[in-house]
Amino acid sequence: MRLNLWWPSRAEHRFEKWIAQRHQERVLAGDTAPQGPCPREDFLQKLARKSRDILLSDPRVDHAATCPACMRRLLTMRREHQARRQKLVFASAVATCVVIAAVITVARHEMEKRSLATNSAVVAETVNLWDAGAFRGEQPGQLQSVSLPAARVRLTIILPRFSSPGRYLVAVTHAPDENGLITEAASTTANRGQQETLSVDLDLRRARAGQYYLSTTHEQDQASYYYPLQIR
Numbered sequence: 001m002r003l004n005l006w007w008p009s010r011a012e013h014r015f016e017k018w019i020a021q022r023h024q025e026r027v028l029a030g031d032t033a034p035q036g037p038c039p040r041e042d043f044l045q046k047l048a049r050k051s052r053d054i055l056l057s058d059p060r061v062d063h064a065a066t067c068p069a070c071m072r073r074l075l076t077m078r079r080e081h082q083a084r085r086q087k088l089v090f091a092s093a094v095a096t097c098v099v100i101a102a103v104i105t106v107a108r109h110e111m112e113k114r115s116l117a118t119n120s121a122v123v124a125e126t127v128n129l130w131d132a133g134a135f136r137g138e139q140p141g142q143l144q145s146v147s148l149p150a151a152r153v154r155l156t157i158i159l160p161r162f163s164s165p166g167r168y169l170v171a172v173t174h175a176p177d178e179n180g181l182i183t184e185a186a187s188t189t190a191n192r193g194q195q196e197t198l199s200v201d202l203d204l205r206r207a208r209a210g211q212y213y214l215s216t217t218h219e220q221d222q223a224s225y226y227y228p229l230q231i232r
């Protein structure tokens with residue numbers, strides 16, 4: 001590779017390291033003659049951290065490079081320094097992960113809170129069945145107008161004329177029978193002039209838009225009436 005002409009190759013680095021190790025061994029074995037007194041601890045600390053404050057022409061550098069005591073201190077300091085740096089890198093990586101996890105958790109929580117707030121709003125709706133049903137040849141076509149949102153609905157039903165008062169079961173189903181039940185609720189009629197009304201809470205949040213049936217079943221006679229329902 002052309003780069004090898006300009007930059008020391010891995011083999012050269014290995015060679016330099018080998019020379020440095022041989023030198024260290026000689027120093028630690030006391031084969032060198034250090035000049036001058038041992039420098040202070042803070043100077044050795046700086047040297048161990050390869051601080052830029054230190055000039056290589058400083059005689060204390062020469063001393064440290066040839067004194068077995070200083071060399072031993074330097075090697076220990078370098079090991080400690082590297083361990084500290086690794087710990088720091090690890091700690092900051094952990095801290096970053098914790099921050100990311102926290103941000104994700106908070107964002108998800110906020111989104112859930114917001115979607116719950118929009119989903120849990122109760123919508124008041126009235127379904128007028130006064131003229132509905134198979135009474136006196138009334139046209140079933142007008143029943144197509146029964147439409148409810150896919151939400152939590154507080155539903156008021158005006159029952160067809162001649163309906164009996166009492167307790168009713170109100171259900172939303174896929175088919176005009178009990179199959180594919182979406183939700184149901186029971187309620188007792190209230191009298192509003194001539195009309196009998198029912199008030200029930202229906203949770204239609206799980207229903208997809210489409211055709212369904214709304215049914216009323218009188219608890220006493222168990223007769224069910226089904227009305228086509230559009231969920232929007």
Ligand SMILES: [Zn+2]
Nearest residue numbers: 038067069070
């Ligand atoms: Zn020394």
